[in-house]
Amino acid sequence: MELCVALDLPSAKENLALAESLKEHNIWMKVGFRAYIRDGKEFIVALKKINPEFKIFLDLKLYDIPNTMADAAQEIAELGVDMFNIHASSGKVAMQTVMERLSSYENRPLVLAVTALTSFDEENFTLIYEKSINAKAEQFAKMAYENGLDGVVCSSFESRAIKNATSAKFLTLCPGIRPFGEDAGDQKRVATLEVAKEEGVDFPVIGRPIYRSDNPLAKVEEILKSL
Numbered sequence: 001m002e003l004c005v006a007l008d009l010p011s012a013k014e015n016l017a018l019a020e021s022l023k024e025h026n027i028w029m030k031v032g033f034r035a036y037i038r039d040g041k042e043f044i045v046a047l048k049k050i051n052p053e054f055k056i057f058l059d060l061k062l063y064d065i066p067n068t069m070a071d072a073a074q075e076i077a078e079l080g081v082d083m084f085n086i087h088a089s090s091g092k093v094a095m096q097t098v099m100e101r102l103s104s105y106e107n108r109p110l111v112l113a114v115t116a117l118t119s120f121d122e123e124n125f126t127l128i129y130e131k132s133i134n135a136k137a138e139q140f141a142k143m144a145y146e147n148g149l150d151g152v153v154c155s156s157f158e159s160r161a162i163k164n165a166t167s168a169k170f171l172t173l174c175p176g177i178r179p180f181g182e183d184a185g186d187q188k189r190v191a192t193l194e195v196a197k198e199e200g201v202d203f204p205v206i207g208r209p210i211y212r213s214d215n216p217l218a219k220v221e222e223i224l225k226s227l
Contacts, residue, residue: 001197001227003220004028004057004173006207012039012046018210019050021217025224026053028082030205033060041079048080055082057173057203061114063087066097073098077105085153085173088113088140089129095147110171113144114153115162118176118190134158138165145170151202156191159199173203179223180209193226 005022007015007029015035029047036043036058047054058081062069069086076084086098095113102108115137116125122133129136133155141152141162151171154162159172176190196204206223213219 001201002028002203003223003227004030004203004205005210005220006030006032006175006205007035008032008207009211012043015039015043016046016050018216019047019054022220023051023054024217025220026051026055027220027224028055028057028203030057030059030207031081036060044079044081056080057082058084058109061085061087062098063090064094066090066094069094070097070101073111074101077102077109081109083110083112083150083173085112085114088115088144088152092143092147095144095149099148110150112151112153112171112173113140113149115140115158116154118155118174134161138162141166141170156196156199156201156204159196159201163200168200171202172200173205174201175205177201177204177206178209179204179206179226193223197227 005027009015009018019029031044044056047056058076062072069090116133125133137154137158138161142165144152145166151173152162153173155176156174159174162172163170174196177196178190179193193204210216210219
């Protein structure tokens with residue numbers, strides 16, 4: 001397992017201060033919609049200046065027509081990030097087009113497909129996708145695997161079934177991790193680190209339990225010991 005810290009604070013200054021406090025650890029940093037729209041590629045450059053060994057997950061969840069997604073994927077690769085994601089519901093043609101566009105890169109970023117957002121509960125997910133979360137997440141994961149992606153974004157509770165349906169090496173990145181049973185907030189399908197380990201999660205994404213802690217570094221070190 002490799003820890004991914006969500007940089008979801010209200011300003012670049014706060015996010016960079018958090019990263020600075022954690023710079024002694026070569027961990028993953030998640031840059032999401034809010035941070036990237038507000039702070040742009042300069043924010044990624046600033047993170048790498050703090051620690052060149054930080055790995056960057058750009059969490060933009062691309063979803064558009066295939067060629068537009070591929071154009072965006074190419075621009076993301078040029079940023080030098082280590083991983084990004086697209087929506088699985090964009091379909092297999094979009095997946096194929098994105099991966100074809102990235103095929104010329106010697107060190108392309110990892111590409112993950114979002115299955116079911118962890119903010120969904122069963123009722124509201126079924127209203128949109130007309131299948132249970134487990135069934136649709138597995139279907140999306142198989143599609144991503146068959147079309148050359150590196151893994152999926154899912155909840156911890158789908159991770160084991162997805163690996164069984166694809167490959168043990170097919171990556172699962174899981175938001176909604178409350179490492180030691182902290183408050184779930186706006187997430188519906190949350191898990192502890194113990195559950196995440198049991199379910200074979202590769203990347204637990206942890207935000208609020210770290211940045212709301214009185215001592216984020218101590219919290220991260222506690223988490224790393226648990227991994």
